[in-house]
């Protein structure tokens with residue numbers, strides 16, 4: 001029988017393969033509307049992408065619709081499509097990765113409760129006003145604010161956002177480390193006169209739902225959040241802000257593996273709105289994009305209260321007396337003086353735990369995780385040894401090589417440094433790392449305690465290196481950076497440089513003069529020299545020249561294929577065949593490897609990687625497609641291929 005009056009629609013579904021399916025309906029639907037549809041034996045929620053012709057095949061009916069007014073915009077759908085194309089992943093997988101099932105099925109949420117707070121306005125400097133005005137007039141551009149730590153970038157973002165909001169637009173403000181937002185949200189509240197809506201995956205579900213739905217419906221005009229906030233479908237988006245655009249945390253590792261900054265730029269160009277990126281230590285990519293004329297550069301080389309940048313000194317640990325192998329005498333002396341004067345200090349190292357490695361006393365072999373090819377870290381407070389890759393805790397250990405059960409530890413993590421400092425400066429030490437400040441609340445109360453000067457010496461990891469503002473901190477000591485400099489990764493120099501400049505920027509942020517000591521066994525490393533002299537131009541010159549000569553991004557496009565399986569031999573064999581298929585069938589790319597990954601085993605899966613490089617994005621995409629097809633044919637059992645375009649972590 002002829003089905004009269006039926007209409008046909010394509011819907012995007014959050015599924016791992018494919019993504020677009022056709023359904024029929026007696027009613028009418030609009031692009032961006034959320035619908036529940038049958039898929040196999042399941043019912044699933046998707047988004048209408050468009051009305052279409054009656055297909056050849058029999059199709060099933062849309063079961064119900066969630067929205068009278070579409071929640072998603074056509075431009076949002078275009079964004080997801082382009083994201084999927086760029087990263088060579090199925091569009092269904094992209095949708096699944098950027099919007100959780102819960103939010104996709106959200107019908108109602110509490111209204112946003114606008115908590116009014118006293119307004120704390122400040123008078124912007126001329127530089128700040130000028131940049132905000134340029135952003136307002138250069139409507140469709142990409143802006144990079146390159147301003148030293150504490151130069152007042154945040155105030156520019158807020159001013160630019162206010163101007164957009166005043167004209168009826170919405171502002172999305174993305175920050176890398178959501179755990180640092182308590183300080184920031186309070187400041188924003190002061191400027192706006194109310195507590196701004198926040199969106200990230202670690203907050204409670206009810207507030208997250210409220211933030212999502214009220215922004216999507218255009219009831220709120222500002223949203224601050226982590227990566228995931230970019231994908232909240234704004235109703236009338238007017239500006240996207242990406243703070244600390246250089247942050248490695250902007251790279252998402254789970255599928256789809258995307259880079260937040262790049263996606264913000266893509267989304268803004270689809271929307272025809274400005275994107276504002278800012279950093280004290282821009283990524284090499286962004287500096288390159290400025291040179292290529294793709295981003296407009298705004299410089300903020302000074303601090304508003306004219307606080308001077310700190311003096312930086314490199315300490316060669318091979319040539320000076322070290323106390324307990326942890327802290328050099330000059331740094332110790334300066335630390336005592338700081339404490340005596342009632343000022344504060346931050347001691348930074350990028351290793352948490354007590355000792356950084358554990359060895360067998362008898363045969364000297366390092367003690368490794370049973371599931372991963374990495375050494376264990378000892379945590380004294382919990383009295384366990386843990387694997388930083390799979391999280392397994394070991395309470396009783398013996399040497400896998402000789403069976404010996406007398407073990408010894410080596411190296412100092414934050415726990416040991418804090419313990420040692422406590423013995424020298426009793427009652428004055430506070431430690432902050434992801435082990436003891438594992439939740440936003442715990443971190444925030446630890447930071448508050450330091451702010452209130454309940455401690456004078458803060459020992460911490462990356463968590464304390466960035467974004468924080470403590471006026472009484474006059475001394476920063478970097479105890480461990482060498483392991484980072486030595487990492488076999490083409491971005492190792494850049495990361496070390498950024499981290500050192502950022503952590504140095506914690507010292508002397510107001511009237512008091514700041515001092516920074518960097519302890520190292522490699523004092524001649526050029527990166528340390530650039531940090532010491534504060535010559536950023538020279539650093540970027542050096543870094544970009546090096547990348548160009550070696551054919552690394554941003555001069556070449558790159559992708560990493562990672563094949564994983566329990567069986568090492570099968571893994572290597574599959575990788576070889578995939579590499580061969582690429583070499584035989586895809587042109588215009590160079591294929592490096594396959595090679596065993598630096599960390600060959602994680603959670604009992606072996607990992608073999610292939611690196612692809614190309615000057616052309618299209619050629620790289622074809623190579624990835626070739627690899628996918630070849631892998632589908634030869635994979636066995638639970639073997640997986642992970643495709644990572646523009647990879648950031650190569651271990």
Ligand code: ADP
Nearest residue numbers: 122123124125147149150151152153154155304
């Ligand atoms: P950045 O984001 O570049 O690190 P911030 O915007 O956090 O810099 O500013 C650093 C400090 O200077 C903050 O305490 C901020 O309140 C203050 N500040 C910024 N702009 C001004 C201004 N125009 N007048 C007074 N203080 C300012």
Ligand code: ZN
Nearest residue numbers: 369372387390
């Ligand atoms: Zn492990």
